[in-house]
Amino acid sequence: MMKHAWDNYRQYGWGHNELKPIARKGHSTNIFGNSQLGATIVDALDTLYIMGLHDEFREGQEWIDKNLDFSVNSEVSVFEVNIRFIGGLLAAYYLSGQEVFKIKAVQLAGKLLPAFNTPTGIPWAMVNLKSGVGRNWGWASAGSSILAEFGTLHMEFVHLSYLTGDPVYYNKVMHIRKLLQKMDRPNGLYPNYLNPRTGRWGQHHTSVGGLGDSFYEYLLKAWLMSDKMDTEARKMYDDAIEAIEKHLIRKSNGGLTFIGEWKNGHLERKMGHLTCFAGGMFALGADGSRDDKAGHYLQLGAEIAHTCHESYDRTTLKLGPEAFKFDGGVEAVAVRQNEKYYILRPEVIETYWYMWRFTHDPKYRQWGWEAAQAIDKYCRVSGGFSGVKDVYSSSPTYDDVQQSFFLAETLKYLYLLFSNDDLLPLDNWVFNTEAHPLPVLH
Numbered sequence: 001m002m003k004h005a006w007d008n009y010r011q012y013g014w015g016h017n018e019l020k021p022i023a024r025k026g027h028s029t030n031i032f033g034n035s036q037l038g039a040t041i042v043d044a045l046d047t048l049y050i051m052g053l054h055d056e057f058r059e060g061q062e063w064i065d066k067n068l069d070f071s072v073n074s075e076v077s078v079f080e081v082n083i084r085f086i087g088g089l090l091a092a093y094y095l096s097g098q099e100v101f102k103i104k105a106v107q108l109a110g111k112l113l114p115a116f117n118t119p120t121g122i123p124w125a126m127v128n129l130k131s132g133v134g135r136n137w138g139w140a141s142a143g144s145s146i147l148a149e150f151g152t153l154h155m156e157f158v159h160l161s162y163l164t165g166d167p168v169y170y171n172k173v174m175h176i177r178k179l180l181q182k183m184d185r186p187n188g189l190y191p192n193y194l195n196p197r198t199g200r201w202g203q204h205h206t207s208v209g210g211l212g213d214s215f216y217e218y219l220l221k222a223w224l225m226s227d228k229m230d231t232e233a234r235k236m237y238d239d240a241i242e243a244i245e246k247h248l249i250r251k252s253n254g255g256l257t258f259i260g261e262w263k264n265g266h267l268e269r270k271m272g273h274l275t276c277f278a279g280g281m282f283a284l285g286a287d288g289s290r291d292d293k294a295g296h297y298l299q300l301g302a303e304i305a306h307t308c309h310e311s312y313d314r315t316t317l318k319l320g321p322e323a324f325k326f327d328g329g330v331e332a333v334a335v336r337q338n339e340k341y342y343i344l345r346p347e348v349i350e351t352y353w354y355m356w357r358f359t360h361d362p363k364y365r366q367w368g369w370e371a372a373q374a375i376d377k378y379c380r381v382s383g384g385f386s387g388v389k390d391v392y393s394s395s396p397t398y399d400d401v402q403q404s405f406f407l408a409e410t411l412k413y414l415y416l417l418f419s420n421d422d423l424l425p426l427d428n429w430v431f432n433t434e435a436h437p438l439p440v441l442h
């Protein structure tokens, strides 16, 4: 599957950010700006390396060496470029030892730094790589920055300071943490929106899915990546998770544990595909949890994995919808037409993999295999892999996008699920939110 995805991108989309596997041409979205930055190459490198696809890896390295140029007049998402490009380049560097990846990661990080020039030091969502001018998404509550965006820089920036000896990156992310620590949190929850000019929260929405997700993930992973020395991060994670469990996690009438979304004091009984990563996060954070609640968190991870598997199993294609409800007799099923799509996302398989590593219960391999077969059956087209618009339809239509995270995450987690535990052991490696492994800094 990786060969099929890569070879088609190589043939039809080379150098573009992503591939349109049906039109057989390059694809890009506004998160990458208007330049051809080869997002799929950078995102896929470590997967190629891990799978032993060394010729493909070398081709990618050569393209990066000769063509990847960040001095372009292009406005990109700071978060996306950090998790996919900086994370991807750093992982490729650590795995292969090739200096070019480190050099490019540091060059790119320098281009992101102007995004932090705000009255509070909370970065803008977007920055122009050439001019350094930053701004926020027009749709985000009252000019706010997004929790999952400014809160998902820590792992990569700590590594950048470690590799360069320059504290500037570390200082930027620690400043964000200190600021967050000082703020009041409604019901102990972190709202998704924070205004970088005023330092005030925007709308009181809290989510473990889109807009919130990887902020919580990075608190836990900052602690793991520091060889468990960063106890401040662990405490913030424990506090946040306790509040989430109290206010957002519920059991449906049918006995499925789900994580809802908190909107101005009201719990929306809806869970996103993105939220399904949390099963793996709870399992990963079980060891070291407060009050010896390791068993509890491993169980919670297992329950989320089960719920997310049900969201797949209750569809025609056996692929999960973007969001599913637990309301009025509906259980783990999408209701609105615009929530029925599957865009090759990794989160459910990611959780299967973590649960497999921690329990070795064969059902996780079984579930991963079901998902792999469904992707191969319904998302494979002759020009690559495509997302599908309706997982409940027996004749689905395609969205014609091969997302870069399909190669970075979905296929990597599947491969790891069927590999031995000594391939990237979790005692030595921590995966960033785009599945790029970074070493623990002992």
Ligand code: DMJ
Pocket: 214, 274, 345, 346, 347, 405, 409, 433, 434, 435
């Ligand atoms: C990826 O880019 C990352 O996993 C991110 O944290 C969330 N969204 C996508 C995949 O669904």
